[in-house]
Amino acid sequence: MDMYSPYISLVKSIFSKAEIVLDKFHIVNLINKAFNQTKISIMNSIKDGSLKRKLKLFWKSLLKYYPELSQTPYYCHSFNRKLSSKDKVDYLLENSPELDINFNIYQNIIQSIKHNNFKRFENIVRKNLIEKDKISKKMLVALKTLKKHIKYIENMFESNSTNGLIEGLNNKIKSIKRTAFGYSNFSNFKKRILIQAGIISISA
Incomplete structure (x- = not known):
């Protein structure tokens, strides 16, 4: 199920003994949306016109799972040389420390879900809520939501069901x-x- 609080409360009131299992789709969607909004906010604040244009052009690559990005180089007009999708993402991250920090949180959460590692997932959430350094407001809200539902998320990791x-x-x-x-x-x-x-x- 999703993380809509009234819905969770309703389910608990009707099925008092039921184990609530949040769906991976909603977890991924939450953190994906938070990072995408962060990226847009950072892009709008960048004064370097060239970097801003590259962020607008290659934003989809930033939302993909990093280990699955293509390493095959193709000629890119924006860079005037051959680059792979991974090279483009690396360039964007190297030129925006704030983007890099939020990107790593996003990627680490996705990785923990793909590897079905709840302990790592929980550690990422709690650690970044404590440190907060250069973490965007949107990402912090998402992390707080994940922490709030951490028990139901643990059930998700223990279950193979998905919506x-x-x-x-x-x-x-x-x-x-x-x-x-x-x-x-x-x-x-x-x-x-x-x-x-x-x-x-x-x-x-």
């Missing part, structure tokens, strides 16, 4: 609603969802 498939389908439905010009009835809307999900064919 990823459901969340993906929910996002697909939202996308259909956004791009549609309207459906004459619910049946057509339902059919479009099933077609997009690959459950039925267009001829059905």
Whole structure:
């Protein structure tokens, strides 16, 4: 489940003996959003026009899991030489210490989840809430939220269940609603969802 407090309270009141397990999707989404907002804030405060343009161009690479970034070099007009995705990220981090600090927190949390290491996850959260040096307000809010729900997050690490498939389908439905010009009835809307999900064919 997600970290919406009223929802958690409701579940606890109805299912008093249930073990609450937060979903990895929501943990990753929380820290991803916090870091992305941090990146935007830092980018807007940078006076170096060249560095700011590079941050605007290569922001997606900063959100990816660092060990999975491509190391294959390609010619890049912004740098006027061949660079890999990892090289570009390294350049951005080297030229912005504040970005580097928040990036490392973001990456360490993602890594602990990928390696299913709760102790490391908890240590990252608690350590950075104590030190706070150059950590953005958005990241601090995210870390405080993670600390607040640390017990439920521990349950997540001990469980293999995930809402990823459901969340993906929910996002697909939202996308259909956004791009549609309207459906004459619910049946057509339902059919479009099933077609997009690959459950039925267009001829059905």
